Amino acid sequence: MKTKKETETLAVCPVCGKKEKKFLFENTDRLHGIPGEFGLNQCMSCSAFYLSPRPTLKALPHYYPDDYVAYQINEQACVQSEAMRRSRNFLRNTILYEVYRYKDFGNEPRIRPSLIARPIAYLLFPLWKRSYYSLPKINFPKYVSRGKALDIGCGSGYYIWILRNLGWEVYGVEPSENAANKGREKFGLDIRTGTLFDHKFPDNYFHFITMTHVLEHIHNPVETMKEVKRILHPDGELIIRTPNMGSLGYKRFGKNWGPLETPRHLILYSYKSLSALSDLAGLQIRKLITVHEKVRLYWSLEYEEKAAKGTGDFGIKERYTLIQNLKANLIDAHESVLIGIGRNAGEELQAVLAKKGNLH
Ligand SMILES: [Zn+2]
Numbered sequence: 377m378k379t380k381k382e383t384e385t386l387a388v389c390p391v392c393g394k395k396e397k398k399f400l401f402e403n404t405d406r407l408h409g410i411p412g413e414f415g416l417n418q419c420m421s422c423s424a425f426y427l428s429p430r431p432t433l434k435a436l437p438h439y440y441p442d443d444y445v446a447y448q449i450n451e452q453a454c455v456q457s458e459a460m461r462r463s464r465n466f467l468r469n470t471i472l473y474e475v476y477r478y479k480d481f482g483n484e485p486r487i488r489p490s491l492i493a494r495p496i497a498y499l500l501f502p503l504w505k506r507s508y509y510s511l512p513k514i515n516f517p518k519y520v521s522r523g524k525a526l527d528i529g530c531g532s533g534y535y536i537w538i539l540r541n542l543g544w545e546v547y548g549v550e551p552s553e554n555a556a557n558k559g560r561e562k563f564g565l566d567i568r569t570g571t572l573f574d575h576k577f578p579d580n581y582f583h584f585i586t587m588t589h590v591l592e593h594i595h596n597p598v599e600t601m602k603e604v605k606r607i608l609h610p611d612g613e614l615i616i617r618t619p620n621m622g623s624l625g626y627k628r629f630g631k632n633w634g635p636l637e638t639p640r641h642l643i644l645y646s647y648k649s650l651s652a653l654s655d656l657a658g659l660q661i662r663k664l665i666t667v668h669e670k671v672r673l674y675w676s677l678e679y680e681e682k683a684a685k686g687t688g689d690f691g692i693k694e695r696y697t698l699i700q701n702l703k704a705n706l707i708d709a710h711e712s713v714l715i716g717i718g719r720n721a722g723e724e725l726q727a728v729l730a731k732k733g734n735l736h
Contacts, residue, residue: 382435383412386428389419390643391597391653396420401631403638406679408441409690414639416631422652425621425644433595439640440552471497471507472542478519480543509538514615514665514726517544517584526582528604529590533559533567540565544584549575572600577607588617592641601657605731614659614729620666622646624711624721625673632683634675634692635723647720650727659729666722668711673704673723 388395397417404413414427431439462485469486472478474497487493508516515535517525523544527536530548532555540546540563548567550556556567568575585608594600608614619635620626621644626633635641645653647664654661675692677700682689696704714721 382432383414383429384432386426386430389422389424390426390595391424391649392419392422392656394419394421400425403631403636404690405439405639406632406634406682406690407637407640407692408439410439410639412639416636416638419649422649423646424649424652425646427639427642430642431639467500467503468507471500471504474498475504476508476519478543479521480519508542511535511538512726514617514728515586515588516542517613520583523583524581524609525584526577526586526607528572528585528587529593530559530567531555533563533565535586535588536565536567537563539584547577547582572603579606580609580612581607583609583612584615585612586615586617588615591616591618592635592637592644595642597643597653598656601653601659605658608659608731610731612730613662616650616725616727616729618645618650618725619672620646620720620722620725621649622720623666623723624707624714625676625723628707629676629680632676632680634672634679645725647725650725654727654729658732660732661727662730663728664720665726666715666720667724667726668708668715669723670704670708673707674700677703 389397397419400416400418402413402415405411412431414430416425417428418425466485466487469481469484470493473481473484473486474490474494487496517523517539524547525536525539525544526547526549527533527539528549530536530550531552533546533548533550536544536546536548537559546565548556548559548565549572550559550567550569551571553569556569559565559567585604587604591597604614619637619641623633625635636644650664651661674694674696677696678692711721711723
């Protein structure tokens with residue numbers, strides 16, 4: 377059931393608690409056109425960007441339509457014939473065991489013995505990425521014996537379904553009851569609804585935790601990250617993926633930049649503010665890269681054109697003209713060059729974090 381729209385104004389930065397801020401601009405819901413005006417501010421201390429006024433926690437469901445993009449599960453990827461599945465798994469098991477040292481696959485059907493299997497596995501180089509379902513490398517965890525993984529904001533659980541196939545004991549947390557139900561019914565996954573705080577996982581429990589496109593939706597990031605730190609194993613890794621306010625895209629498009637996703641993105645980060653948040657929570661960034669995401673540029677171009685026309689249209693159409701394609705490709709290429717020379721200019725931040733003091 378949708379709740380009533382309600383907003384709250386923040387007196388201090390929701391990350392570092394400092395007062396001084398710079399008001400940037402008012403923005404509206406460009407994707408779904410739900411009425412309301414929200415201000416974007418930048419903290420002068422930690423440099424986090426935050427909405428104020430913003431939707432209250434209680435009113436937030438009002439701003440998430442049931443067809444919200446994150447809730448869709450990739451069902452196509454899970455359908456295949458039995459014979460196909462077996463031969464694919466035979467090769468997959470061999471590569472996972474021989475190349476990535478996923479020991480759990482030792483007892484599964486695979487090429488044996490290792491003396492023969494290992495050279496074959498290395499020759500199958502083009503299939504390496506497919507052996508871990510073509511996950512972005514950062515999302516493919518190193519092997520941990522009886523490893524436990526948690527995906528916070530898991531949607532229907534497609535990602536933890538993959539991790540389960542890779543031998544991980546998997547859990548998901550998801551605020552949408554609909555999305556969680558799909559994953560539970562279709563894949564028998566352990567997906568808990570509500571927030572992380574509702575489930576009280578044990579201390580030091582998870583070897584691998586992921587938060588993909590989650591942090592920007594969270595009202596209370598410091599509290600949440602402290603909870604993540606509590607349940608993260610001392611040798612565990614936390615992977616965060618979130619829009620990058622230091623990106624070329626934001627600099628180029630400003631208010632029309634697609635990933636602002638007002639009002640569902642409450643707080644947005646750059647490298648500086650993500651570091652400040654990690655520090656406050658007792659975590660540290662072990663590795664950070666930025667990645668380009670051309671699709672975000674298309675959204676931004678579309679928002680920019682609609683704003684110029686002043687029609688107040690919302691939504692994205694996903695079909696583009698030659699000029700739009702050319703523009704998006706040019707900005708994307710520029711972004712790739714900047715990333716190539718070591719600038720954090722990509723559309724998204726991808727960070728690997730660990731508990732403080734643990735650097736191995
Ligand atoms: Zn701050």
